[in-house]
Amino acid sequence: MRGLFLALATLLAFASASPAEETALGPPGPRGDVSVSTLRPTGAANAATLADAAVLNGINALFHVPVASVVAGLDVAAPMRQAVAAARAAGRPLIIPSVAGGACFRIGSSLDIARVEIVGAGGCVTTSAPTDLFVTTDTLAKVHDLTILHDGPAGRVFALNHDAHEIYRNRITARNGANPDPVIEFTASNVHIHDNSITNLRPGALTWRQIRNDPARISINNQVIRNSMGGTGSGGWIGDSGTAARPEGTLVAFNESVLTGGPFLTLSSVMSARVFGNMMDQNDARGALRFEPGGYGGYGIDGVLVSGNYISAVGGKAKAPAIQNQAGRNGAVAGGVRFIGNDIAFGTMGASLVPGITASFVGNYMHGHAAGHCVQFSDAALLGTVDLGPADQCPGKNHLLITGHPLAGATRSTRLGTYATATGGGYLSIAHGLAAIPTKFKLGASAYGAGAAAISGVSVFVVSVDPTNVVVAVTPTGIRSQGNIVVTLESEL
Structure with a gap:
């Protein structure tokens, strides 16, 4: 019951996520610079983010993307590509600010974000198209502090090829139940996916996948750490496409998962x-x-x-x-x-x-x-x-x-049996308590305790074994008075 409440609470928290506080927009600064005059936070929650953005001297996406188009919910993929290209050429971050009314930048086709840092400053990006949202055709993409919604019937939020990408502190929601694609996919090396909140409402679809698919590029030293994941989707998958050798050296650590659609x-x-150190709760019949x-x-x-780890298959x-x-x-x-x-x-x-x-x-x-x-x-x-x-x-x-x-x-056990010298008939049956017929034995015997026999010695050895018992031959020597001999049997599968 605790797991079910946790699943519902996590799912509601993720699904109700909305873009961060609105920011009043001033005119873009020179060359689209982000500055205190360009982005005026309306709440304290945005102040630190926007101050950081100002220090970074990033390029404001609204220098290239008409704010009226964002508010109207139009496809702004083309001007966003111009903004990405400008940030790449300048070697400066691209800032995605919030827009009055909470409108998101709607993207109808893929954005190549290779060699660009994208910083969410209260802004959000969304698509309902059957497309991958962010893709890379080269190295060094970085996306952080951004709210992202993928509502399309196909496509990934991140399709990361090549090396050295970092995706962190984003709030990601994938909620079209007909979409079978992973939310995040990466193929090469030194990709770090960390500290994100991911809501996967694609039943059974993977939340993330590491798949090596290019023989010319290895897939090594990747990390998926400290992410919170919830929803009806499945978790992660590591493997290859069948055309390139397997990945190496992946770290999956300190994630919290309440995903009910798969392992x-x-x-x-x-x-x-x-x-x-992961928390793996709920899951489905596959464990x-x-x-x-x-x-x-x-x-x-x-x-x-x-x-x-905490590993649980209750769902x-x-x-x-x-x-x-x-x-x-x-x-x-x-x-x-x-x-x-x-x-x-x-x-x-x-x-x-x-x-x-x-x-x-x-x-x-x-x-x-x-x-x-x-x-x-x-x-x-x-x-x-x-x-x-x-x-x-x-x-x-x-x-x-x-x-x-x-x-x-058990797989191994130690059991005691009592053999009466007067009536034992030379054999003693002891229940071994193992999950199969044991193959390894260690025996010992001694006369002690109440009613112990007085003997000079005793020989014991295994004569037969079945699924429940071991039969031991007991041969006392030099009996001076009848009594009991305690046999110790150690059995192992």
Whole structure:
């Protein structure tokens, strides 16, 4: 219930976002300069932003874009391209101011913002056209402090090719439910997406996608950090187009997500990804964190560190395992995945895995699951590739269920059995409590406690094992008086 209230509150907060306070407009300064006389803030909230803009000596977009056209809601893509070109040529920021009445700059076709810094000074940009809004055909685009609305039936808000772009402190809303495209997409290196508020109301569509699609340009050292994301869309995706090798070195950290249309993050192909400190809430039946290996040349996923996250798959559509994978394509696998110190909560269970992943679990806390176990394997072969670690990561429940095995249980256990020398018949059956038939054993025996036998020695060894019990042969020697022998059995899958 807490998650549902959080989802609704976040969604309402995002969906009701409006452009910042209006700013009274004076005539543009020389060459479109932003100055205190050019932009007069009507509220204290804009004062710092506009003062910063004045210091930057940016170019006012309204020097090129008629304010009457903005107020009338006309397509101002052509004059905006002139403004962008002027800022690029001058090497100065382009300032998007607010307009009386809260009117937004309406853009009907793509703007190439390569090598330009765009600063929102209370202004907003919108499109209802089936187009990508901001695109890059070169490096070094920067957009910040801008309110952006994409209401078109197709197209991305940002389609970032080439290297070294920075998108931050923007309020972004994508709300056409028929639009299947990612809200933000980047393809190359050193792209930083941070500190944005993103409302994705495109059911199931990705909020962001890193996709390497050009063999001539690597995709490395990208960051998606400290963003707030909410809505009916899905989260992020990292992989390649099938025509270029996989991305490398992506950091996804400290994001807060209440997205109900899909996983917080899906990994397809990547070498070295770090997923730190995120809040992954709601999601859908596909879980919060998903591994779907299969990229160019059969490469999949290698070296993923997942640490310090809140990972939950509770959503309005279904309860599901929080962490899931699927069999790789073209022989690709997910390897070297480490889950360390995560809070994995609610949903059906913490993780449901199929062959094709190598992983380890250390220091996690799995709780609140609907099932009586925390992890499920579809095949016992996963015992050779996934180390679930200590059972105390799953307090109060069985650690593991393997499909086809009659009982859930642990991956290792220590059990005691009592053998009576007078009536034991030479054998003792001990329930091992494991999630499959154990293959490793360590035995010990001693005569102690009330009713202990008086013996000179004892021999114990395993003679048979089944899905629930281990049968141990017990042979005491030198019996001086009948009594009990305690057998210690350590079993491991």
